[in-house]
Amino acid sequence: MPDRSLSKKLFSKAKSIIPGGVNSPVRAFKNVDGDPFFVRRARGCHIRDVDGNELIDYIGTWGPAILGHAPQVVIDAVTHAAKEGVSFGAPHPGEIEMAQIIVDWVPSVEKVRMVNSGTEATMSAIRLARGFTGRKQIVKFDGCYHGHADSLLVAAGSGALTHGEPDSAGVPEEFASLTTVLPFNKPEALDQAFAEDGENIAAIIVEPYPANAGLVFPQDGYLQKLRDITTKYGALLIFDEVMTGFRVAKGGVQELSGVTPDLTALGKVIGGGLPVGAFGGRADIMDYLAPNGPVYQAGTLSGNPLAMAAGIAQLREMERKNGWEMLEENGAQFEEGVRDALKKHGLDYTFNRVGSMFCLYFRSGEILNVDDVKESNFDQFRRFFWKALDEGVYFAPSPYETGFMSLAHTSDDIDKTIEITALALEAAIG
Ligand SMILES: *Cc1c(COP(=O)(O)O)cnc(C)c1O
Numbered sequence: 001m002p003d004r005s006l007s008k009k010l011f012s013k014a015k016s017i018i019p020g021g022v023n024s025p026v027r028a029f030k031n032v033d034g035d036p037f038f039v040r041r042a043r044g045c046h047i048r049d050v051d052g053n054e055l056i057d058y059i060g061t062w063g064p065a066i067l068g069h070a071p072q073v074v075i076d077a078v079t080h081a082a083k084e085g086v087s088f089g090a091p092h093p094g095e096i097e098m099a100q101i102i103v104d105w106v107p108s109v110e111k112v113r114m115v116n117s118g119t120e121a122t123m124s125a126i127r128l129a130r131g132f133t134g135r136k137q138i139v140k141f142d143g144c145y146h147g148h149a150d151s152l153l154v155a156a157g158s159g160a161l162t163h164g165e166p167d168s169a170g171v172p173e174e175f176a177s178l179t180t181v182l183p184f185n186k187p188e189a190l191d192q193a194f195a196e197d198g199e200n201i202a203a204i205i206v207e208p209y210p211a212n213a214g215l216v217f218p219q220d221g222y223l224q225k226l227r228d229i230t231t232k233y234g235a236l237l238i239f240d241e242v243m244t245g246f247r248v249a250k251g252g253v254q255e256l257s258g259v260t261p262d263l264t265a266l267g268k269v270i271g272g273g274l275p276v277g278a279f280g281g282r283a284d285i286m287d288y289l290a291p292n293g294p295v296y297q298a299g300t301l302s303g304n305p306l307a308m309a310a311g312i313a314q315l316r317e318m319e320r321k322n323g324w325e326m327l328e329e330n331g332a333q334f335e336e337g338v339r340d341a342l343k344k345h346g347l348d349y350t351f352n353r354v355g356s357m358f359c360l361y362f363r364s365g366e367i368l369n370v371d372d373v374k375e376s377n378f379d380q381f382r383r384f385f386w387k388a389l390d391e392g393v394y395f396a397p398s399p400y401e402t403g404f405m406s407l408a409h410t411s412d413d414i415d416k417t418i419e420i421t422a423l424a425l426e427a428a429i430g
Pocket of ligand 1: 277
């Protein structure tokens with residue numbers, strides 16, 4: 001077992017002055033019944049913790065680090081930008097450059113506004129959808145995560161037509177009741193909800209590849225079904241591509257699937273590791289935003305020059321290298337190794353992957369939605385996680401999270417990871 005004594009000490013100090021010791025809950029390792037490590041530095045695909053342990057990282061700061069940690073192009077861009085000023089609170093050319101990239105790459109986006117997080121992006125997209133349609137009700141899917149705004153921290157209710165219930169203390173029932181929560185990949189549920197309440201529904205918000213329940217894929221025709229039913233009832237379709245945007249392809253799932261939403265929420269990769277989000281879509285809808293339109297939305301640090309510089313540098317580097325093709329190669333190498341290891345242990349567990357995103361479920365069979373994920377063997381997952389970590393591979397500390405590879409993962413890193421994955425599988429089932 002690696003020495004993690006300094007991390008332990010820091011965590012105990014952190015817990016005395018930060019709620020739970022962390023600034024975002026998943027970092028606390030609650031799902032794996034242990035304490036987190038503290039990071040000293042991160043370079044490429046490697047993290048070194050404060051005790052000096054080296055890890056090959058498959059979280060990539062939960063998605064943003066698509067080039068790896070601290071890529072030189074991003075460091076240079078941020079350093080250069082910082083010398084010109086770290087925040088202006090006034091328009092600057094970097095905002096236009098970023099907007100142009102998004103408009104050029106993301107099929108649905110004609111106009112775009114920058115914000116500071118994925119949460120702000122989805123929250124603002126929903127306000128805009130409500131303002132534009134003049135309707136109140138939102139439809140979301142159980143197991144999709146859209147950040148922590150009130151209208152989205154809603155769980156499935158118990159009724160036949162599930163007007164949602166608060167998924168967090170502090171979210172009033174009255175707010176939650178404005179969100180209808182449906183099971184993903186169940187077209188009948190969608191038909192029923194729209195038949196009963198269609199003229200009140202402002203929008204469907206969906207992760208087109210739900211990646212906060214491991215990694216779930218829509219069944220054939222399901223995304224098109226979302227498109228058709230929203231169009232039919234005059235509701236908007238919002239793709240939350242905070243995780244998949246610029247990750248699964250240059251233009252996200254909407255490029256891969258050919259289904260074009262009305263609005264899209266972006267985040268993570270777009271900021272190059274700095275706090276950034278964006279939402280965009282049809283120009284006629286986006287023009288409902290202040291200062292031209294009646295829907296208010298603002299941000300002191302939105303379009304921040306450092307954040308724009310980091311994001312632009314990262315996206316341009318991905319484009320220059322055609323990074324998506326390389327990520328597919330990395331992902332395929334890893335997939336082959338994992339499948340071999342599973343076979344060797346006589347396991348037919350489900351391994352889902354698209355490009356550089358992956359999830360190994362500790363169960364077999366098709367995963368249609370979060371109900372299927374809940375049937376995984378979480379004890380095995382926990383043993384798998386800790387064995388991998390002890391051997392030097394950092395996978396997500398929760399069975400509901402996606403793994404991420406980066407351009408910094410070399411073939412050798414991946415081979416080593418496959419070896420360790422095999423050991424961890426043995427520990428998991430042993
Ligand atoms: C991470 C994530 C968010 C929230 O983004 P933050 O920057 O953490 O606020 C929203 N939607 C999806 C799909 C995400 O993965």
